[in-house]
Amino acid sequence: METLDSGRWSDLPVDILRSLFERLSFMDFYKAKMVCSNWYLCSKQTLGPKGGSSPLLLLSPEEGGCRLYNPEEDRVYVPRRDFSGCRFLGNSGKWFLVADSQSNLYIVDVFSDEKIDLPRLELVSCEGCVHSLEPLGDGDFNEALVGNSAGIRKSAEKLRGVVWVDEETRDYVVVCRFDRCDFIRFCKKGDDRYSEIQTRVDLSGKDGFEDVIEQPMFTWYKPFPSAEEEERMRAFKVISESYNIAVVTRSGAVLLVHNYTYESTTTFEKHRMFGVYKRQLKDLDPETYKPCLVEVDSLGDEALFLDLGITVPADATFGIEPNSIYFTRDDRFRLIPLSFLDICVYNLATKSIKRFPTLSSKFKLKDAQWFIPS
Incomplete structure (x- = not known):
């Protein structure tokens, strides 16, 4: 030694x-x-x-900045960087996509404070793009066709985004859009501006994008409620519900997650329920593209992180509970009326829900996101 x-x-x-x-x-x-x-x-x-794979929470208090919370330790950490006035749009491990008070975007490691600057949103996009953004102050933009001054005001609060970062090479891809917009912007490492993709395209072709605006949309339809759900809906008032078509399992299957909040008409206590569905493609109607939805009874030895849109292996050592859904809010990726913060872990088998009351008593939170550091 x-x-x-x-x-x-x-x-x-x-x-x-x-x-x-x-x-x-x-x-x-x-x-x-x-x-x-x-x-x-x-x-x-x-x-x-x-504990490099333990689920953590990034907390955004109303007073500004952020905190990192470890549920296993019941301990709060303060990052090195001051994130006052910032919004956290999405993450890839410990790397978060951040929008500052003027909607400038960057990627940051919330532990080491390493930062990756991104192109400014108002820069005219690559050749072939037809939309431009003009900053209006307070992070808002005027969105218009290239060459036109008249457009639509886009609120900074409606900016959504996702990010992927390679831990070894620092390669990255960022995708962002304003809610209820017919196109998305993306950039990758080395780009000095964003490219534009129309959202009404078929990405399955081998020879590029195919415009499907005039064709039937390949949609998911609202699942019929189960007998248990119908019974609950008769006894309680449903105050919000949402559908997330952004969950990809480890095997590559795509899932729809239906969740709704209902309220007792007598005690006014709020409850939340989740349903998980997959498409039955063999019954797909070639004329209407209507899929048949089949309920998924169990996630097995996996846990579903709705903020991340993925499932991960359950691991008791790291506190990842099997057959569970980790949830924070409905409007992570799109604007949903009456959405509210509800940090919880929902067990599909027992229909039980675990919340974290100490967070509410210590902080006034405007947002929170589950993430797995590595």
């Missing part, structure tokens, strides 16, 4: 540092690696922190 020649923390032997790093939680690991250059280099030689 190496000997310690001085009392400085930066001079701790490498084998001691490795042993220390391997015992830290994920968030403490990222704090420790920023102590000095020696600790940072040693962290690169460590297998990884304990």
Whole structure:
């Protein structure tokens, strides 16, 4: 073993540092690696922190900024960067897509504070794009056809986005759009502006995009309520419901998640229920493209993170509960009236729901998002 020649923390032997790093939680690991250059280099030689796959919550208090919450520890961490006036649109692991108060976009590692700047939204998009954005102040934009001054005001609060980041290479893809808009913008590493894609296209062709505006849309239809749901709906008042067609399982299956909130007409207590469905393509009508929906009774040994649109392997070691849905709110990807923040974990088998009341008592939250650091 190496000997310690001085009392400085930066001079701790490498084998001691490795042993220390391997015992830290994920968030403490990222704090420790920023102590000095020696600790940072040693962290690169460590297998990884304990709990690197535990689900965490990024909290956005009404007063501004953000906090990181570990449910397993019931502990709150404060990031290094000041995120006042920012909105968190989406994430890829520990990398979050952030819009500042003027709707400038960037990607940031919420642990190490490493930042990736993105092109400005108001830059005219690539050749072939037909829409432009003009900033109006307060993060809002005027959206118009290229060359025209008249357009439609787009509110910053209606900007939606998703991001993917490769942890090793830092390659990334960002997709963003304003709610109720017929096109999306995207950029990737190396781009200096956004490209534009119409949302009414068929992406399944091998030779590019096919315009399907005049063709029947390949849609999902509202599932019929089960007998249990009908019974509940008779006894309670449904105050909100939503459908998410953004969940891809580990096997590649696409799921529809139906969730609704109902309220007791006597106690006014709110409850939430979820239903998971898949398409039965063999019964698809070639004229109307109407699919048949089949309810999925169980997710098995997987957990569904609705904020991320994916399922992940359940793991008791990291606190990931099997056959469960991790949820925060309905309008993550599109504007839904009467949506409200409801941080919870829903068990499909028992129909039970777990919430986190300590968060409400400690913070006044305007938003929260589940994420898995790695």
